[in-house]
Amino acid sequence: MADRKCLALIAHDQKKDDLAAFAKANEAVLAGWKIVATGTTGGRVLDVCPGLDVARLKSGPLGGDQQIGALIATGDVDCLIFFVDPLTPMPHDVDVKALMRLAIVYDIPMALNRATAEQLIDFRRN
Numbered sequence: 001m002a003d004r005k006c007l008a009l010i011a012h013d014q015k016k017d018d019l020a021a022f023a024k025a026n027e028a029v030l031a032g033w034k035i036v037a038t039g040t041t042g043g044r045v046l047d048v049c050p051g052l053d054v055a056r057l058k059s060g061p062l063g064g065d066q067q068i069g070a071l072i073a074t075g076d077v078d079c080l081i082f083f084v085d086p087l088t089p090m091p092h093d094v095d096v097k098a099l100m101r102l103a104i105v106y107d108i109p110m111a112l113n114r115a116t117a118e119q120l121i122d123f124r125r126n
C-alpha cells in the first residue's frame with residue numbers, strides 16, 4: 001500500500017472545540033491520513049477520535065508550530081489545517097506567521113478556518 005499522505009492539524013485554544021468537532025465529523029476521511037498535530041490539539045483530536053493515527057509534537061507556544069514548519073520544509077507534510085484565532089494576541093505569533101509562510105513557500109494546501117477546511121477535505125477525499 002502506498003504511504004499515506006501527511007496532514008498537519010493545529011487549532012488555537014478558542015478554536016479547539018471547533019477542530020475537535022471537525023475531526024469527529026470527518027473521522028472516516030481523516031483515517032486515510034497520517035496526522036501530525038501540535039501537542040494540545042492532537043490530544044483533543046485523539047479524545048474524540050482515538051483510532052486516528054496522530055503524532056503529537058510540542059505545544060504551539062513551546063515550538064510545535066516550528067516543528068510542523070520544519071516538516072513542511074523537508075517535504076513531510078502535504079496539507080495543513082490550522083484553525084486560527086484572529087481575536088487573541090499570542091506570545092508565539094512570530095512562530096504562527098513563520099509556519100504560514102513556509103506553507104506558502106512550499107505551496108502546500110492550507111486551510112485557516114473551518115469553512116475552507118471542509119472544502120479542502122472534501123476536495124482531497126480520494
Ligand SMILES: O=C(CO)COP(=O)(O)O
Nearest residue numbers: 038039040041059060061
Ligand atoms: O498554539 C498553537 C498554534 O499556534 C497550538 O498549540 P497546541 O495545540 O499545543 O495548543
